[in-house]
Amino acid sequence: MDLHSARIAIVGLGYVGLPLAVEFGKLRPVVGFDINPHRIAELQAGRDSTLEVEPDHLAAAKHLQFASDPAALAGCQVFIVTVPTPVDQANRPDLTPLVKASETVGRALKRGDVVVYESTVYPGATEEVCVPVLEKTSGLHFNTDFFCGYSPERINPGDKEHRLPTIKKVTSGSTPEVADAVDAAPRGRLIRDSEEPVRDAVGRFRTQLFQRAMQQKVNAAEAAFPPSAQRQQWPANAAQGPSSDQLPDQ
Numbered sequence: 001m002d003l004h005s006a007r008i009a010i011v012g013l014g015y016v017g018l019p020l021a022v023e024f025g026k027l028r029p030v031v032g033f034d035i036n037p038h039r040i041a042e043l044q045a046g047r048d049s050t051l052e053v054e055p056d057h058l059a060a061a062k063h064l065q066f067a068s069d070p071a072a073l074a075g076c077q078v079f080i081v082t083v084p085t086p087v088d089q090a091n092r093p094d095l096t097p098l099v100k101a102s103e104t105v106g107r108a109l110k111r112g113d114v115v116v117y118e119s120t121v122y123p124g125a126t127e128e129v130c131v132p133v134l135e136k137t138s139g140l141h142f143n144t145d146f147f148c149g150y151s152p153e154r155i156n157p158g159d160k161e162h163r164l165p166t167i168k169k170v171t172s173g174s175t176p177e178v179a180d181a182v183d184a185a186p187r188g189r190l191i192r193d194s195e196e197p198v199r200d201a202v203g204r205f206r207t208q209l210f211q212r213a214m215q216q217k218v219n220a221a222e223a224a225f226p227p228s229a230q231r232q233q234w235p236a237n238a239a240q241g242p243s244s245d246q247l248p249d250q
């Protein structure tokens with residue numbers, strides 16, 4: 001599977017989707033799709049109201065076609081979903097835009113296609129929420145007929161130093177082949193675990209970060225109170241533990 005030659009669609013052209021569509025559109029044919037016709041109209045006029053993409057970069061994306069009509073998605077083989085994932089009043093994830101976008105993509109899906117989710121979701125959401133919608137609307141089977149990737153965006157709007165092409169990303173895929181393809185795609189980067197389900201790859205990455213943070217704290221505590229010192233001083237210092245000026249800089 002080679003995502004370099006596939007025709008790409010970016011679904012959702014906000015802070016995340018537009019810069020991605022523009023980078024691809026400088027190099028190859030890409031469809032930028034958004035349900036908001038006003039957003040499409042301003043982009044077609046060469047203006048980005050989010051100010052993420054300068055007019056000259058927008059103009060340089062010569063292979064980028066904007067559309068609010070889902071018919072434009074026909075013929076695309078890779079769908080990158082970058083729609084919003086807000087929370088409701090009780091701070092629960094509202095996955096409505098993600099479900100709607102998955103329905104739209106599902107209707108355009110063909111055998112061999114790949115859907116990559118870049119929206120920020122909780123571990124498991126891709127397989128438990130999005131994949132069933134794709135299967136239902138397309139009538140195709142996951143990991144037999146079509147495949148998925150998860151590659152959450154890490155862009156920081158307004159940050160002019162760390163731009164989209166240089167930001168490191170976590171990537172994963174629903175099979176080792178798809179994980180390789182997502183990883184090798186122009187935006188693909190690096191901390192990846194291709195042999196595991198998408199949910200587990202992300203979960204494991206989080207676990208590793210947590211373990212690393214905990215290990216740093218243990219190292220700092222040991223540096224402040226080496227085992228021999230601990231034996232001598234304990235329990236005299238037990239109540240307060242090491243003060244912040246006793247801990248080494250990290």
Ligand SMILES: NC(=O)c1ccc[n+]([C@@H]2O[C@H](COP(=O)([O-])OP(=O)(O)OC[C@H]3O[C@@H](n4cnc5c(N)ncnc54)[C@H](O)[C@@H]3O)[C@@H](O)[C@H]2O)c1
Pocket residue numbers: 011012013014015016017033034035036039082083084085097098100101104118119120121152153154155156157
């Ligand atoms: N903005 C950030 O700083 C940032 C950073 C990293 C990750 N993310 C994540 O990326 C995702 C996108 O965020 P954003 O800031 O780009 O959102 P945004 O609100 O700026 O843009 C989303 C776009 O998607 C469009 N859209 C909504 N539903 C759609 C649908 N069904 N089909 C097609 N288009 C649809 C909207 O019209 C809008 O133009 C979110 O999950 C967010 O959490 C955002």
